[in-house]
Each structure stands twice: as structure tokens, then as C-alpha cells.
């Protein structure tokens with residue numbers, strides 16, 4: 355295998371789409387696992403109260419677990435709540451618990467309510483350096499299906515947005531709202547934020563519709579859409595019930611191979627844009 359280059363600085367990527375069920379969590383978990391598998395240091399931050407990314411990566415997230423909620427609301431540090439993914443070296447997870455459902459409202463009255471995740475992350479990078487831990491190469495933030503303060507925190511903490519799009523009829527509907535929100539964040543809170551990556555998910559090559567939608571999305575976003583398509587694959591949907599990424603669960607499945615390929619593409623595109 356060809357060596358993939360480490361990024362010059364940590365790449366922080368928010369995975370967002372206000373639609374539910376488009377593959378945000380699946381894409382976060384499996385790209386993160388693919389990158390860790392390829393030797394990168396990776397952190398996943400789960401900021402969806404559902405905690406699906408925490409489940410899928412096999413880290414505890416029952417109500418009494420210290421989690422991202424305590425970081426955002428009670429100023430715990432990320433170092434206090436981060437957990438190792440049991441299946442993969444180099445992959446760590448900040449879990450989300452059900453308490454996070456209340457955070458959207460609790461955040462409203464806090465100071466620096468939009469910057470809390472960014473501050474925690476900055477502090478965590480310094481902590482790792484002080485502790486002599488390796489620098490993180492990739493941070494993925496798995497967003498809830500809404501554009502509230504949790505998602506705003508994710509947009510402010512990141513440099514890149516990754517949008518998963520499901521290749522179905524209403525794929526582009528609602529996307530302009532997401533893009534408007536990102537523009538607002540760029541304007542007021544985080545100028546460098548860019549939609550660097552669009553991943554077409556649950557692609558069913560047998561249907562004409564899927565290929566039409568894929569084509570349409572590529573026309574709208576010629577730069578951002580990855581060449582790699584993520585196919586609809588039963589191994590991908592089975593893996594979370596074994597608390598594993600598809601990379602650990604069935605590394606030779608078409609789903610695992612697709613996410614490995616997508617991850618490699620993200621690495622090489624990033625390297626090109628850094629030049």
C-alpha cells in the first residue's frame with residue numbers, strides 16, 4: 355500500500371446535514387476508523403444526543419458517563435471524557451449521552467456559547483502536546499440533524515465541513531438552508547470554514563435515480579464531491595449492532611473498501627490543498 359501523508363496540522367471536519375438518516379454518523383465513524391486503520395491519529399467527537407457514533411465505536415455512553423455534555427456545559431476538559439475505541443488503535447471517541455438533549459437550551463444562557471467546543475478542542479491540543487502525546491491528524495465531529503447551537507459549536511470548532519448526501523429524490527432539498535447557515539458562520543464566527551467534502555452515500559447503482567442524483571450533485575459542487583461513491587451495503591448497516599465500524603467488522607466488504615477509498619481521497623485532496 356502507498357503511504358498516505360500526515361496533514362501538516364490537525365484537520366478538523368464537521369459532518370453535518372440537517373436531514374436525519376443521510377449517513378452522517380455512518381460516514382463519521384467509518385472514515386475515522388479507516389484513517390486510524392491507515393495509521394493516523396483520529397478523534398471522533400459525538401455531539402448528537404442520540405449517541406449513535408458512540409455506540410457504533412463501542413464506547414460507553416450511558417447517562418452516568420462523563421461526556422461532551424459535561425465539556426460544553428460544565429467545563430470539564432476533553433481529556434477527562436475521551437475514551438479509546440476498543441477495536442482500533444489510534445482512534446479515540448468523545449461520547450455523547452442523553453443529557454446532551456438539554457444542552458441545546460442550556461447553552462443559550464452561557465458565555466461564549468458558540469465557542470465552547472472550539473475552546474475545549476484548543477485546550478485539548480495543548481494538553482496532548484504537554485503530555486507528550488502524538489498530535490491528532492483528524493478530528494471528526496458528528497452533528498445532530500438540526501442547525502441549533504450544538505451544530506453551531508461544531509461549525510465554529512472546525513475548518514472543514516463534510517456533507518453526506520443520500521442519492522435519493524429529495525437529496526438537494528434543504529441543502530440551501532445548510533449552505534446559508536454555513537455562510538452565516540463564515541461571516542460572523544469562523545471565516546476559514548469551507549465545505550471541503552461531499553460524500554454520496556447509500557448509492558444503489560441499479561437505479562437510474564441514484565445516478566441522476568449523483569450527477570446533479572456533482573454539477574452543483576464540482577470540487578467538493580468525492581469520486582468514491584459509498585454503496586448501499588448490508589455490512590455497513592450491520593456493523594453498529596456489533597459496536598464496530600465496518601472497517602473492523604468486515605474489512606473486505608464493499609462497504610469497508612469504499613470507506614477506505616474515500617478516506618484515502620480525503621487525505622490526498624487535503625495534501626493537494628495545503629500546497
Ligand code: ADP
Pocket residue numbers: 373374375376377378379380381406499555556557584585586587588590591592594609
Ligand atoms: P444520520 O447520522 O445522518 O442520521 P446514519 O449514519 O445513522 O444517518 O444512517 C441512517 C441509517 O442508514 C442507519 O441505519 C445506517 O446503518 C444506514 N446506512 C447508512 N449508510 C449505509 C450504507 N452505505 N449502506 C447501508 N446502510 C446504510
Ligand code: MG
Pocket residue numbers: 378379380402406497
Ligand atoms: Mg447520526
